[in-house]
C-alpha cells in the first residue's frame with residue numbers, strides 16, 4: 169500500500185520552474201531519502217507535499233486522499249503529515265511540553281491530561297523526557313530538533329517529512345538526531361527525508377532519490393544510487409559530497 | 417568642541433588639540449553659569465511663587481485634583497486604550513489578511529486616522545449631536561471620550577501590531593500550519609502571543625500619548641463631575657485668577673507619564689536581551 173504518491177508535480181515561482189514533473193511514491197513503512205545539490209528543489213518538493221507551497225500542477229495523494237484536490241480540507245489533510253524543518257521552528261514562548269501538546273489540544277481536541285501523557289511518551293521516545301519544563305531557548309540545537317520530532321509525532325502522522333533536519337546542527341549534535349530518526353524507521357514510520365547525510369541514507373533508506381534541477385535523475389536502492397550511480401550527474405554530485413576536498 | 421577640525425591631525429605650534437578642548441569646555445561652563453545667574457537675579461521670585469507655586473491656591477484644588485480630575489483622566493484613557501487595543505488588533509489582522517477588501521478598508525482607516533490631528537477627530541465627534549439631534553452617545557461624555565481616544569489610538573496600535581506580527585519569523589506560521597492549525601488559529605495561538613511581547617514597548621508609549629490626548633475631552637463641554645486634569649486645572653486657574661492649578665495639573669501628568677515612559681524604555685531594553 170502506498171502512503172504517498174506524487175504524480176507529475178510541477179511548481180514554478182514566477183518564470184522560474186523549480187519542479188519539472190516529479191513522480192514519486194513512498195510505500196507505507198518505507199524510508200525514502202532525497203539527495204541533490206543546493207537549489208535542485210528538494211525543499212520545494214516537501215513543501216508541496218504538505219501544501220505549504222501550492223503546486224502549479226500535478227497531484228499529491230496521501231493514504232489515497234488527494235491533497236491537491238481543491239475541495240479537500242487542507243487543515244484536516246495536513247494532520248496526516250508531520251513536518252520537521254531545518255530550523256526546528258519550535259514555539260519559543262512555550263515550554264517543551266506545551267510545544268508538544270498545543271496542537272494536540274487545539275487541532276485534535278484532545279483533553280489536557282491525555283495530550284500531556286502522549287507528549288511525555290513522545291519526549292521519552294526522543295530521549296528528552298527530563299526537558300518537559302524547559303523553554304526551547306534553553307536547549308541545544310540537537311535537543312530542539314528532537315523536540316520538533318516529538319511535536320510532529322504527537323499528532324500521529326502517517327507520514328513524516330524531514331527537510332535537512334541536521335543541517336543546522338553542530339557536527340557533534342547530529343548523531344543524536346539521526347539515532348532518533350533511525351529508531352523511528354525501525355518502528356515502521358513512513359518517512360520522506362531530504363538529507364546530506366550519506367551514511368544515514370545508505371544505512372536507513374529503502375530507496376534513495378537523486379534530484380537535480382527540478383527532476384528526479386536517478387532513484388533506487390541506496391547501494392546502487394550512492395554506491396554505484398549510473399548517471400553522470402549523480403556521480404559528480406556524490407564525488408563532491410563524499411570527498412569535499414576533491415577538485416575535479 | 418564645535419567646528420574644530422580633525423583632532424587627529426598633528427598641530428604645528430600653538431595649543432595641542434586636547435588643551436584646546438579643555439579650554440573650549442571651560443568657556444562653555446562659564447557661559448552657562450553666567451546665564452543661570454543672570455536669569456536668577458532678574459527673575460521676580462516672589463511673583464513667580466505667587467503666580468505659579470501658590471500653595472494656598474493649590475490647596476483649594478484638593479482633593480478634587482485627584483478624586484475627580486485624575487480619576488476621570490485615568491478612566492478616559494483606560495477606556496479609550498481598551499477600545500484602541502481591540503480595534504487596532506482587528507485592523508492589524510485585516511491589514512495582514514489575504515482578503516483584498518479587508519486590507520483596503522484597514523489601510524484607508526489607518527491612513528486617515530493617523531493623518532488627522534486628534535483634535536479634529538474630537539471636534540467631529542463633538543459635532544455629531546448637531547448633525548443628528550436624535551443621536552445619544554451611550555454613557556454620554558464617557559462614551560464620546562472612549563470613542564474619540566479609541567478611534568485615534570486604534571490606527572497607531574494597528575501599525576504596532578502589524579510590525580509585531582511581521583517580526584515573528586515566517587517559520588512559526590509554517591510550523592503551526594503543518595501541525596494542522598487553520599490560519600486564524602495559528603495566528604491567535606502561536607503568532608499573536610509572540611507579537612504582543614514584541615509590541616509591549618510601543619504600546620506602552622501609545623498609552624503615554626493617549627494619556628496626554630485625553631485632555632482633548634475638554635472640547636466636549638463636560639460637567640464638573642466629568643472634568644479631567646487639563647480642564648480642571650484651567651477652570652481652577654480662572655476661578656482664582658492664578659495659574660498655579662495648571663502647574664499642579666502638569667505635575668500630576670508627569671507623575672504618570674515619566675514612570676510609564678521609563679517602563680517602556682526598560683521593556684525595550686530587555687527585549688534585546690534574552691529572547692532567542
Ligand SMILES: Nc1ncnc2c1ncn2[C@@H]1O[C@H](COP(=O)(O)OP(=O)(O)OP(=O)(O)O)[C@@H](O)[C@H]1O
Pocket residue numbers: 181184186204205206207208209210211212213
Ligand atoms: N518562495 C520562493 N520564491 C521564489 N523562489 C523560490 C522560493 N522558494 C524556493 N525558490 C527557488 O527555488 C529553487 C529551489 O529551492 P529549494 O529550496 O527547493 O532547493 P533545495 O534543493 O532545498 O536547496 P538547499 O539544499 O539549498 O536547501 C531555488 O532556486 C530557490 O531560489
Ligand SMILES: [Mg+2]
Pocket residue numbers: 210211212331332
Ligand atoms: Mg532545502
